[in-house]
Amino acid sequence: MSYLDNIQTFVRVYELGSMSAAARDMRISAAVTSARISQLEQHLGVRLFQRTTRSLTATEQGQAFYGGACDVLEAVASAETQIVDITDNPKGSLYVAAPLGVGRRLIAPHVPEFLRLYPDINMRLRLTDRKVDLTTEGLDLAFFLGQPEDSNLRIRKIADVQRILCASPAYIRTKGNPADGDALIADNHECINLRYPGVAEFQWRLMTGEGAKRFRVTGRFESDDGDVLTDWALSGNGIVMKPLFEVSDHIKAGRLVPVAVDTPPEPIQMACLFTHRRGQDPKSRLFMEFMIERISVAVQT
DSSP: OHHHHHHHHHHHHHHHHHHHHHHHHHHHHHHHHHHHHHHHHHHHHHEEEEESSEEEEEEEHHHHHHHHHHHHHHHHHHHHHHHHHTOEEEEEEEEEOOHHHHIIIOOOOOOOHHHHOOEEEEEEEEEEESSSOOOTTOOSSSEESSSOOOOOOOOEEEEEOOOOEEEHHHHHHHHHHOOOHHHHHEEEEEEEEEOTTOOEEEEEEEEETTTEEEEOOOSOOEESHHHHHHHHHTTTEEEEEEEEHHHHHHHHHHHSSETTTTBOOOOEEEEEEEEEHHOOOOOOOHHHHHHHHHHHHHOOO
């Protein structure tokens, strides 16, 4: 095992707070992870982590070593970048996150083409509708809808995405089709919501004659999986707000019907998020430009 491998393993254990989590992230066994940390501790002559059966905590020496370890890895990555820029042959694993709907419909279909163009890159695509942390999760890029909360990250806007309120014909036959956001609230419609950690209430931002207005909506159906929300709407359980590209086929086929059309949802930003260091990586830049070109066309047609 190389010293550099040991340092890289230490950084991932430190950031994820778990030997097993680091092993899964690096796709190595827990035994190899433990052995690398032990070798590094033996080399340095200090204990980097306090271990118990239930927890793992960095020691004072481990906390001090972390900053220097990150500098080492960044220096190596920078040196590799210089070579890649010369050879135009990017290599390595690319860790990318995206919401389920965006990932399944806009990103995953194009990954094979990208990997054919760059056969020495390995794709690690993580799809989730929860908010992700690029640093602690070791991500190169994260595609998202909305506004980022971390102002220290870099953002590349892709497009403003049209959204729509819709429900099944069965729901409309039973509950009616509200003309606008006021009727949506007044008639106590069942609103299907995407749940994020820490969300205290659900508000839909709709466009009125006076501009954008927030409507506080309620409903018994909520999930952290956007495709589950669509399935519930298709089954007649309520009204859902979705990016148009996710439900356009259902709208065209009549399985879902637009509602509250006098106050459509405000468009939502689609963008790509990355740290300054990750954004300098050639394979990250290549993938971002490759996807932005294809996503921009898909969401605007």
